[in-house]
Amino acid sequence: MMSSRFSNPLTRVLEGENVQMDLPVSRLVETSLSRGEGALSSNGALSVETGEYTGRSPKDKFIVHDSASAEKVDWGNVNRPISREVFSSLFDQMIEHLENKEELFVTNGAAGADASYQLPIRVINEFAWHNLFARQLFLRSTGPDRDTGMEPFTIISAPQFKADPEQDGTDSETFIILSFEERVILIGGTEYAGEMKKSIFSVMNYLLPEQDVLPMHCSANVGEEGDTALFFGLSGTGKTTLSADPHRYLIGDDEHGWSDNGIFNIEGGCYAKCVNLSKKKEPQIWNAIRFGAVLENVHVDRTTGDPDYTHTDLTENTRAAYPIDNIPNALETSAAGHPSTIIFLTADAFGVLPPISRLTKEQAMYHFLSGYTSKLAGTERGITEPEATFSTCFGSPFLPLDASVYAQMLGAKMEHHGTQVFLVNTGWSGGPYGTGERINLSYTRAMIQAALEGDLQSSEMTTEPVFGLHIPLQCPGVPDELLQPASTWEDKQAYAEKAKELAHRFENNFLKFTNVSQAVQDAGPSSRTAETAGR
Numbered sequence: 001m002m003s004s005r006f007s008n009p010l011t012r013v014l015e016g017e018n019v020q021m022d023l024p025v026s027r028l029v030e031t032s033l034s035r036g037e038g039a040l041s042s043n044g045a046l047s048v049e050t051g052e053y054t055g056r057s058p059k060d061k062f063i064v065h066d067s068a069s070a071e072k073v074d075w076g077n078v079n080r081p082i083s084r085e086v087f088s089s090l091f092d093q094m095i096e097h098l099e100n101k102e103e104l105f106v107t108n109g110a111a112g113a114d115a116s117y118q119l120p121i122r123v124i125n126e127f128a129w130h131n132l133f134a135r136q137l138f139l140r141s142t143g144p145d146r147d148t149g150m151e152p153f154t155i156i157s158a159p160q161f162k163a164d165p166e167q168d169g170t171d172s173e174t175f176i177i178l179s180f181e182e183r184v185i186l187i188g189g190t191e192y193a194g195e196m197k198k199s200i201f202s203v204m205n206y207l208l209p210e211q212d213v214l215p216m217h218c219s220a221n222v223g224e225e226g227d228t229a230l231f232f233g234l235s236g237t238g239k240t241t242l243s244a245d246p247h248r249y250l251i252g253d254d255e256h257g258w259s260d261n262g263i264f265n266i267e268g269g270c271y272a273k274c275v276n277l278s279k280k281k282e283p284q285i286w287n288a289i290r291f292g293a294v295l296e297n298v299h300v301d302r303t304t305g306d307p308d309y310t311h312t313d314l315t316e317n318t319r320a321a322y323p324i325d326n327i328p329n330a331l332e333t334s335a336a337g338h339p340s341t342i343i344f345l346t347a348d349a350f351g352v353l354p355p356i357s358r359l360t361k362e363q364a365m366y367h368f369l370s371g372y373t374s375k376l377a378g379t380e381r382g383i384t385e386p387e388a389t390f391s392t393c394f395g396s397p398f399l400p401l402d403a404s405v406y407a408q409m410l411g412a413k414m415e416h417h418g419t420q421v422f423l424v425n426t427g428w429s430g431g432p433y434g435t436g437e438r439i440n441l442s443y444t445r446a447m448i449q450a451a452l453e454g455d456l457q458s459s460e461m462t463t464e465p466v467f468g469l470h471i472p473l474q475c476p477g478v479p480d481e482l483l484q485p486a487s488t489w490e491d492k493q494a495y496a497e498k499a500k501e502l503a504h505r506f507e508n509n510f511l512k513f514t515n516v517s518q519a520v521q522d523a524g525p526s527s528r529t530a531e532t533a534g535r
């Protein structure tokens with residue numbers, strides 16, 4: 001197996017007397033509490049605060065530029081190169097930092113529920129609650145029969161270690177650095193636990209395509225008939241919420257692989273947004289937050305210990321992390337057959353996309369490449385209100401390779417398996433963000449149910465003129481007028497203008513895709529049509 005010049009200091013750290021290896025959940029909770037890292041809330045979950053960083057720091061994320069990555073990575077604003085020297089110096093400093101700690105917490109886990117594609121991972125933390133998070137979010141002990149002899153990918157997360165940008169060559173005191181050559185991820189300066197989860201996702205996005213498996217930023221569930229559904233979407237668009245469906249079996253809430261055998265979950269837990277969480281609207285998630293779960297930056301009443309999900313005083317990006325089996329109908333195998341339906345979730349802050357529309361094969365490719373949505377407040381540093389963005393494959397912050405790699409794989413698989421695709425707007429309607437309203441969750445659920453149960457197949461469709469989207473005239477449980485975006489806007493002229501503006505954005509964004517067939521290019525909106533419609 002690979003022997004790296006870094007493995008020795010790592011082995012030294014792991015053999016240190018300060019290491020607490022693979023503590024069970026109850027001990028990790030106890031230890032977090034006794035170290036004063038958090039408090040128990042009345043539902044039994046451990047509640048913690050992460051200080052200044054309450055969302056991801058994409059601008060502080062780097063990939064080491066080395067012989068392994070040089071030719072493979074799609075370098076740019078998302079995948080920013082950093083030298084081996086910078087990595088190696090930070091690595092050495094972090095090792096020293098860890099060796100000086102009174103206690104260290106190490107969890108051995110894995111990513112990828114399908115044994116053929118499983119990656120062993122090891123997480124080294126200075127905080128017990130981070131180790132609890134890792135234990136709950138990643139796949140748990142792989143067991144001796146799964147011991148492939150593969151060197152684990154190691155996360156070293158030491159938020160109290162802060163870089164000195166002048167000396168260390170980072171952009172700030174915070175850094176997330178992935179080295180594919182050394183199979184190490186360094187995280188310093190930030191306590192937001194989502195960095196650990198999403199950096200392993202980036203690793204899987206790098207490794208799986210080599211094995212002919214498509215990694216996907218999507219949730220997944222399966223119905224009684226074995227009908228698998230995937231829900232792609234950028235953060236906050238509803239992957240976790242909509243995949244927790246009492247009528248279907250949950251496979252995973254955020255990251256999956258699609259191989260020739262079907263789909264499998266990459267993780268062992270869920271990471272739900274909690275803002276305005278209500279027992280009535282989201283009972284599965286509400287009930288999943290209990291002992292062993294971690295509440296991150298949720299306001300907890302000091303007297304009663306009750307979480308108050310309406311508070312956003314620390315951040316809008318409040319989170320709950322829990323093992324997937326806290327959801328009653330989670331599938332034990334974490335795997336299912338080839339998807340029959342794919343749903344692209346978009347939170348449209350312009351308020352012009354229909355709440356549900358059916359996509360042709362070409363439109364599906366067009367929208368997958370475009371990845372139009374809004375960044376919602378709080379998930380990334382600096383985002384305070386919904387901001388329109390195009391995020392290729394609905395997950396560009398996590399894709400080390402050129403987007404076309406993933407898009408081509410998806411196209412081929414959808415074609416081969418005859419997967420039907422819908423675009424679902426879980427964002428605004430009746431006007432843009434600020435004027436319109438967020439589409440009611442119960443309506444979104446009804447539309448998705450209809451799509452999955454085949455009720456929209458026979459429904460009559462109308463073609464919306466600007467984006468060429470096919471909108472059902474009717475959907476059980478949803479008022480007809482809500483289905484047609486133009487009819488939800490009082491000011492029709494304003495609607496036409498906004499639609500045109502969004503169409504322009506789509507067109508401008510798509511200019512970068514030069515290698516795409518004419519049919520796919522033609523499947524996008526036409527701002528010329530929009531001009532006519534606006535007159």
Ligand SMILES: Nc1ncnc2c1ncn2[C@@H]1O[C@H](COP(=O)(O)OP(=O)(O)O)[C@@H](O)[C@H]1O
Pocket residue numbers: 233234235236237238239240241242253271272273274275276277426427438439440441442444
């Ligand atoms: N129509 C809707 N569809 C889905 N989610 C909605 C809708 N309206 C409001 N929400 C809220 O948006 C958030 C979606 O977050 P989540 O499911 O965690 O997203 P993701 O998993 O994609 O990051 C939840 O807080 C949910 O309550």
Ligand SMILES: C=C(OP(=O)(O)O)C(=O)O
Pocket residue numbers: 055056194195198233234235236254271379
């Ligand atoms: C955890 C994140 O995303 P998601 O909501 O998609 O899980 C994130 O973007 O930090």
Ligand SMILES: [Mn+2]
Pocket residue numbers: 236239240241253254271272273
């Ligand atoms: Mn989620």
